[in-house]
Amino acid sequence: MLKKDNQNFHYWDLVIKGHTSLFDVKFKDLWNYRDLLLMFVKRDFVSFYKQTILGPLWFFIQPIFTTLVFTFVFGNLAKISADGLPHQLFYLAGITAWNYFSDCLTKTSTVFKDNANIFGKVYFPRLIMPLSIVVSNLIRFGVQLLLLLLMMLYFYFFPVEGTTFHVNSAIAFFPLLVLLMALLGLGLGLIITAITTKYKDLTFLITFGVQLLMYGTTVIYPLSAIDVKYKKYIELNPMTSIIEAFRYSFLGKGEFSFWSIGYSVMVTLSVLVLGILIFNKTEKNFVDTI
Template structure:
């Protein structure tokens, strides 16, 4: 079983590792935390030119720049946490083999350290809403639920990948292009309404579908797509619980193979 009391006991270590992850990401960087804005913003501009301008992808009547950024914002957090979580145990192999602490602290610190980028990127959302004269509706009250779903999904998958990466080093190499493929399995450059109805029941099981469409609905004052949110919420809970138990099961072997 997962010992939550033990995790709480090591909260100072979690804080230190989270802070270290943030500092390491921006150490000796000229632009510093500005990269948290520059990277998604320029990716959004490219998507707007290619998919919104050349391919004429339907954005459900929304400005494509805002349409794609509201999707890239949570997606970049999800993809970033997968990469950092998968490498968290390998990068801290010396700690694992020399001292005891709850190993779950490592992927958890990766998920928490990426929250800074997520919060900073929100500045661009505010700027775009002002520029396009969009006013969020009451759906913005649902954002904590959507963010919790995003965190649970990220941490659940991250724990599975981090545990697998210790034993199978192929995970680290495969994750780079898997994340790129998953980008197009989520409604980042297109709308969920473009998915054929015959495949929609399976498609909405992807937790990121409900998160992305929920964020769009919240900030653009549109009806909250609960029929797309609740299936992904259930899958996020399953992934989170499975990830914790799988990580706990594999934890006893980390020191032997790290």
């Protein structure tokens, strides 16, 4: 819109530029569109459970059944160590952390494909959409965390012989661990969604790949039970130290060190920056290739 100031000079209150720098992410626009972010979070929650019978109860059902299956298969049949913890607590802690990371990754990895109609019609900072996925997944994570706390309370009053657990001071790192899970899933998802705009068949590998990655993380086995010659490879996975620290914080068992957390922080930030840059580059012309 053309306006005049007191000196009768003309100026524009909106300038549309055809070419922008790769590093021009426009973080200020993300803040200006924060109301849209909240609207997308509400939309994701309502639309996903609106036509379901049990609604948000699925937040509880999925981790409960997964924990029971893991306890039977890996705990009872395979006799895999639970690091001196009740098997149900051991698996549920790993599942709770892993589910949040994997949900952020898988849902972000299809954001271009799933929202092509919206992206092609109206302007808003495209990063708003993947950010809304990360925030909306926090609701599910919070419910599953509550389930973990309730199970901890149960085993506190009805302990299993030969097992023990306790909350320790490392729980102060809990907000950092949640942030790392969110940002790592977001960064990887941004990279994948940029790639799949051109190579669409790669979307079929996402779920399978995430499932395989879970077995390369200490979700179903403790780091202490891994042979020394393989341990270093498992530790290369940044989610390993996050899940180990998560268990150590709430249950008092697991391998926790500032070096391992520092490694996860560096990998997460590197992946996030790379993901944002690739996403920023792809969003400028993805409508032509989607």
